[in-house]
Amino acid sequence: MSSMGCRIFHALGSETRVKILELLSNKEMHMSEIARELDISVPVVSKHVKVLEESELLERHVFGKSHVLKPNRKNIHLAVDSFAPTRKVEIEKGASLMEALRNVADIDVRKKGDREMIVSTDGEEGLFVYEIDGQFGDKNVNDCVLEDDTIVDWKKLEPITRIRLDIHVKK
Structure with a gap:
């Protein structure tokens, strides 16, 4: 350590x-x-x-x-x-992030409108986001095409409150 x-x-x-x-x-x-x-x-x-x-x-x-x-x-x-495990995966050039995830994790996908959303990873339900080489991804995991070797951080958003608003509406 x-x-x-x-x-x-x-x-x-x-x-x-x-x-x-x-x-x-x-x-x-x-x-x-x-x-x-x-x-x-x-x-x-x-x-x-x-x-x-x-x-x-x-x-x-x-x-x-x-x-x-x-x-x-x-x-x-x-x-x-720093405690997140690293899983190595090999994919074909041009594969999507969704394909890479399917190779290393049990993911549950549900359709929301016209999009597919990952709602659980390895049995943990939640909202997930990803970073590619330290930059937040701006595409759906199906549309995120991987052309080069890269590091992806797959993150579950935990229910941590950054700011709590106690709003009082004037009557």
């Missing part, structure tokens, strides 16, 4: 550090705010923040004497993505 992977596991191995990341998922905060929320001292928060920064799961922005913290969402997602 890479030293980065070890640092990430070490960082997430503390309930306090996980609580800090949970707090910061809602809004950016100062260390003193975190200390008040968790009912711990600022020096204790500072030690935990240092570990989270070393693992690159947290970002600090300094404004004068104020240190504002926020999660490094990109690295959190990259850390989780």
Whole structure:
């Protein structure tokens, strides 16, 4: 395992550090705010923040004497993505992404209007998207033709709320 992977596991191995990341998922905060929320001292928060920064799961922005913290969402997602298995598949030039997927996974396809949509992969239902060499795909998997060797990241969109809106309509 890479030293980065070890640092990430070490960082997430503390309930306090996980609580800090949970707090910061809602809004950016100062260390003193975190200390008040968790009912711990600022020096204790500072030690935990240092570990989270070393693992690159947290970002600090300094404004004068104020240190504002926020999660490094990109690295959190990259850390989780590193556990995805890689399956090798060989296809004919010009085959579709759908054909490649059928060679390595049990996929369930349903017709939605005039399109076929993959609704489950290896028994996991959900909404799926793909990236080709790090770029989001803009075509249906049947229309995505593969001409060269490539890396495809097949991703299930998990029900993670980025922003929750509490909307009140004036009467």
